[in-house]
Amino acid sequence: ETGVTQTPRHLVMGMTNKKSLKCEQHLGHNAMYWYKQSAKKPLELMFVYNFKEQTENNSVPSRFSPECPNSSHLFLHLHTLQPEDSALYLCASSPRTGRGANVLTFGAGSRLTVL
């Protein structure tokens, strides 16, 4: 596989469930990102990891818990979500962080519906 792969592509969960989103990149990049895309807002950056270390948490509620075991894999653990958390969650990667010239490569997203 090439590029950035996200699984599952679709997820429906209740507010009391615990689930995880997975992202894998095969580009040799060192930085990975989670973005949230909801219907009424622009794309919002959630988390940034650089060389497995979290370098940014954009005031994301603790019911979203990221994990980056290595530079190729990124998870978003979900628990006790709210219906307003329903959105498309996009993973992205780039060679590195810290510079505005970064071109991000995005996955196809995981469409989350919280009932």
Added chain:
Amino acid sequence: AQKVTQAQTEISVVEKEDVTLDCVYETRDTTYYLFWYKQPPSGELVFLIRRNSFDEQNEISGRYSWNFQKSTSSFNFTITASQVVDSAVYFCALSEDGGSQGNLIFGKGTKLSVKP
């Protein structure tokens, strides 16, 4: 503060028409980067172009062209002779060199529908 405005929410054209997608940005930095991404129905954002603040030359790539004007803080995108496959949501984005982790600030996107 940084901000990207895409005033056109939706545009509908007929195949072979030319269409321009507008993007206006705000930044206090002198060094910054502007991007356009395309999001087809499949969901992934596809990178189209990156332009830095010191390069105001317009760029053409096939049927796509971009007009960067610092005087009006605009970075508009034109598709010439549009095709049905151009139907997608197009996002303009800004990144400041001194910004947080190279964070991309996205506009709300313009949904382009090209009808046969």
